[in-house]
Amino acid sequence: MLNSIRFSIAAGEHAAILGPNGCGKSTLIGCITRDFYPLRRDPAGSVRILGRENWNVFDLRPLLGIVSTDLMDACRRDLSGLEAVLSGFFSSIGLWTNHQVTAAMREKALEVLETLEIAHLADRSVDRMSSGEARRILIGRALVHGPRALILDEPTNSLDLRAVRELRDSLRKLAASGISIILVTHHLPDIIPEIGRVILLRGGRLFRDGPKRDVLTAGVLSELFGIPVEVAQHDDYFQLW
Numbered sequence: 407m408l409n410s411i412r413f414s415i416a417a418g419e420h421a422a423i424l425g426p427n428g429c430g431k432s433t434l435i436g437c438i439t440r441d442f443y444p445l446r447r448d449p450a451g452s453v454r455i456l457g458r459e460n461w462n463v464f465d466l467r468p469l470l471g472i473v474s475t476d477l478m479d480a481c482r483r484d485l486s487g488l489e490a491v492l493s494g495f496f497s498s499i500g501l502w503t504n505h506q507v508t509a510a511m512r513e514k515a516l517e518v519l520e521t522l523e524i525a526h527l528a529d530r531s532v533d534r535m536s537s538g539e540a541r542r543i544l545i546g547r548a549l550v551h552g553p554r555a556l557i558l559d560e561p562t563n564s565l566d567l568r569a570v571r572e573l574r575d576s577l578r579k580l581a582a583s584g585i586s587i588i589l590v591t592h593h594l595p596d597i598i599p600e601i602g603r604v605i606l607l608r609g610g611r612l613f614r615d616g617p618k619r620d621v622l623t624a625g626v627l628s629e630l631f632g633i634p635v636e637v638a639q640h641d642d643y644f645q646l647w
Contacts, residue, residue: 408433411612413605415588417456417554420581422589422597422618425607426631431590434607435559438588439472456554467497471548471585474559478544487527487535487543491515494547511550518546522576538569542576555586562596574598594622599642606630618644 408430415421423431436442437453440463444453452459456469471494481490485500492515496505519525524542532540541561548556558577562570574596581587581600589596597604597618604621606614608630614621622644624637638645 407610408437408607409610411607411610413612413615414454415586415603418584418586419603420587420589420601421603421605422591422601423605423607424591424594424597424630425613426592429607430610431592431607432559433610435472435474435557435590438557439470440466464497468551469554471545471551471553471556472559473541473544473548473557473561475563478540481532481540481544481547485532486529487519487524487532487539487546488512488515488529490532490543491518491546491550494550515546515550518550521579522546522549536569537564538566538572541565541569541573545573545576545580549580549585553585555588556580557588557590559590560593561589561591562593570595594637594644594646597622597644 423434425431433442437444438455440461455461455466480499485493489501492507492511493500495507495511498505501507516525516528519528522542522545524539524546527535527539527543532543535543545556561577562573565573577587578598578600581598587601589601591597602618603616604614604618605612606621606626613630614626622637624635627637627646628635635646
């Protein structure tokens with residue numbers, strides 16, 4: 407549950423949302439994607455997305471690219487990498503008989519696969535891919551329709567070191583392309599150098615919000631997680647232990 411939080415993320419801005427388990431990170435993402443709605447209907451309980459409070463969810467979906475563990479689990483079925491990416495045009499999991507795939511859609515999907523350096527996965531079944539490969543296919547699905555923002559919920563969960571490095575490299579390329587990246591995580595190294603702002607949540611409330619060099623300190627994070635921690639920085643990446 408979220409309580410009395412107030413902040414805004416500008417178009418084109420990159421931000422990370424960080425906090426312990428149960429702090430409200432996934433609930434916040436649900437509010438953005440319109441899976442959840444505020445209980446209160448006054449301005450203090452409103453959520454504005456791309457300047458609007460009221461959306462038809464089918465109009466909103468093409469403007470956001472979502473990557474989550476739940477969506478990854480849903481994609482674990484017998485469809486090819488290309489089919490999975492193409493399904494992003496229809497906000498579906500896979501392609502169905504009522505979906506009309508145009509030549510332009512297919513060309514765009516292949517272009518996205520090339521950009522993410524996973525064109526070799528176009529014909530491979532998703533359920534035969536590694537976790538890292540499947541996660542990048544899911545990013546392709548989120549990007550294929552040209553969204554205004556890419557929202558990633560714990561994107562490196564279950565990935566090995568190589569897959570994590572490849573995923574972060576892909577995110578750095580995307581961040582430089584102009585799309586907004588909103589990253590939800592509790593792993594500091596997921597916060598790529600291009601993300602300059604960090605929003606901390608604790609107990610469903612806003613705990614800190616500011617430049618990552620001011621927020622990602624031992625003192626602030628020790629208070630956030632309730633245990634003594636140390637923070638190290640290398641090449642604009644942060645690590646916590």
